[in-house]
Amino acid sequence: MPDLITGQKTSEQLQAMREGGKILAQILQDIREYVQPGMTELQVNAFAAEKIKQYGAEATYKTNEVNFPGVICISTNDEIVHGIPTDYTLRVGDVVSFDLVITYKSMKTDAAFTMVVGEQPRGAVKHLLTTTERSLYAGIDAIRGAVYSGDIAAAVEKVLHDGKLGIIRELVGHGVGLKMHMPPDIPNYGRRGTGVLLKPGDTIAIEPMATLGGEKVAELDDGWTYITRDASLSAHFEHTVLITEDGAEILTRL
Secondary structure (H helix, E strand, C coil): CCCCCCCCCCHHHHHHHHHHHHHHHHHHHHHHHHCCCCCEHHHHHHHHHHHHHHCCCEEHHHCCCCCCCCCCEEEECCEEECCCCCCCECCCCCEEEEEEEEEECCEEEEEEEEEECCCCCCHHHHHHHHHHHHHHHHHHHCCCCCEEHHHHHHHHHHHHHHCCCEECCCCCEEECCCCCCEEEEECCCCCCCCCCEECCCCEEEECCEEECCCCCEEECCCCCCEEECCCCCEEECEEEEEECCCCEEECCCC
8 A cells, every 4th residue: 555645544543533533523512512701711721621531532732742832722813723722701702713633542633613702603704704614615525536635725715715705825734644734735725636646545634714804924922823914803614534535534523
């Protein structure tokens, strides 16, 4: 069996990713139901840590591979990704992204979602969230067995472009499994038929990020958090996906 772009995996390792993906999906669902106005990001971080332990997984962000200050990235309003949990108190209407990687039976899975705290999304915010999530599934639907990374990227870009959202180009999806970040990059823009040829057995994280404003980003002094340079709201959705012979299997879905 040839080496795969995202790392050669045994059937046991793929099964571990399936099991870990279901655990990750459950934790994110638990977080969605737990979050409410008046709690701090640090409280959500502690809740996530408790759930990871309860389900028998490991917080990948806290391992030597990453050394992130929390077990989960919490990015609020103009924060795009990699937000460090702080004592900020969540308010009604805050747009918050939760990005989590866990290790289960030595294999990594990665997923993220964005929600509005304390109320249903409306207006432009609803458009931001629904369109960004729709672009994620457009990228997944572009997979019909072996596929170029550019095919996935082009499908994501079309939805975001048609929705007139700012496309985050400096931050990308990636291979995942044996490690948290592995080759190749999976950008959120591109041309069909270009990039890396992904083959059955490869596992990737597709993660569109978009804004209600421009595309430029800035990194905070904490060395982790990326924000929109124009202070516009952003959204982030992500799944870990297995390339199959004739399509894709979403591993981080209940």
